[in-house]
Amino acid sequence: MERRHLAYFIAIVEAGSISEAARRMHLSQPSVSQALKELERELRTPLLERGRTPTLTPAGRALVGPARRALRAFEGVRTAVEQVGHLATGVLDLAVAPLLGIDPLVPLVTEFRERHPGVRIRIHEAAPDSEGLDSLRRGEAELLLHGQAAAVTKYRTVRLPTAEQFAVFPPGTDDLPDGPVSPADLVGRDVVMGMARQSELRVWFAAELASRELPPLNTVVETAHRDAIIPLVLSGVGLAVLPRPEARAAERLGAVVRTMDFAVPHTCYLLHRREPLSPAAQAFVDIALEEVTGRPAASPEPPETGHP
Numbered sequence: 001m002e003r004r005h006l007a008y009f010i011a012i013v014e015a016g017s018i019s020e021a022a023r024r025m026h027l028s029q030p031s032v033s034q035a036l037k038e039l040e041r042e043l044r045t046p047l048l049e050r051g052r053t054p055t056l057t058p059a060g061r062a063l064v065g066p067a068r069r070a071l072r073a074f075e076g077v078r079t080a081v082e083q084v085g086h087l088a089t090g091v092l093d094l095a096v097a098p099l100l101g102i103d104p105l106v107p108l109v110t111e112f113r114e115r116h117p118g119v120r121i122r123i124h125e126a127a128p129d130s131e132g133l134d135s136l137r138r139g140e141a142e143l144l145l146h147g148q149a150a151a152v153t154k155y156r157t158v159r160l161p162t163a164e165q166f167a168v169f170p171p172g173t174d175d176l177p178d179g180p181v182s183p184a185d186l187v188g189r190d191v192v193m194g195m196a197r198q199s200e201l202r203v204w205f206a207a208e209l210a211s212r213e214l215p216p217l218n219t220v221v222e223t224a225h226r227d228a229i230i231p232l233v234l235s236g237v238g239l240a241v242l243p244r245p246e247a248r249a250a251e252r253l254g255a256v257v258r259t260m261d262f263a264v265p266h267t268c269y270l271l272h273r274r275e276p277l278s279p280a281a282q283a284f285v286d287i288a289l290e291e292v293t294g295r296p297a298a299s300p301e302p303p304e305t306g307h308p
Contacts, residue, residue, distance in 0.1 A: 008025070009039055010071060043059070066139070092119055094123050094141055094144075096144075097127070102246055106245065124140055126141075147268060155271045158292060159267070170234065172236075180260055190218055190237065192223070193221065220238050221237055230250045241264060
């Protein structure tokens with residue numbers, strides 16, 4: 001089995017057909033078809049059901065994740081040899097749950113780009129629930145930023161620092177205290193909820209309000225589209241709880257922003273499989289660990305932080 005066999009196979013998977021894969025790779029269709037047949041012959045099983053709309057066989061679906069990881073390992077070996085310890089080129093595939101697309105993604109990516117400007121980053125969207133781990137299982141991404149820790153030990157988990165949260169009110173809101181707001185200042189108002197129904201943050205809010213004998217928040221909009229939250233607040237739909245970068249951006253556009261007199265947990269995890277990472281992925285994990293420990297990562301193999 002050669003690298004090109006796996007590369008052609010993944011190209012077919014991503015293109016949806018042999019002809020389209022050949023077009024994208026600037027190869028002839030017979031060349032790609034022959035490579036697929038050679039791979040099937042070596043594995044002794046069909047990988048693709050031919051027809052008007054080709055589909056993967058069960059064996060083909062099972063091969064997708066290992067094939068992607070194998071190709072990434074090839075790239076990692078080449079990069080390690082060519083770059084001799086520093087990242088001048090390469091690609092990092094990073095999956096991110098929707099509500100984490102600004103914080104902590106932007107600060108981490110910014111720091112990574114400052115250190116390794118030659119590395120290209122591809123950001124994939126991951127589901128906000130447990131299905132978000134599929135991006136790691138299928139090999140679509142090496143790293144995952146997610147709001148939930150992995151429940152299985154085949155993944156390493158780094159718990160990232162808690163981000164400070166702010167209450168963001170529509171423009172013109174004038175019935176607020178001058179200082180920090182309390183939970184009582186939030187209840188009875190319309191709320192734009194930018195979090196999954198069973199997220200740690202949402203569950204925490206429910207428990208905190210109940211402990212103070214306050215009614216639940218009046219959620220009028222629920223959305224996983226982070227970029228819609230600030231426009232909704234600015235249009236007067238309701239208030240939102242946002243991390244500092246988004247809160248300050250909303251304030252510049254006219255929103256009323258207040259600190260809160262209670263600490264709101266904002267949990268985020270960086271996950272990856274328990275296997276050697278590409279140089280680019282390892283560098284990104286090291287930056288995340290620096291955020292956790294406050295000092296440079298000490299070794300290329302990241303220690304576990306947070307939940308297993």
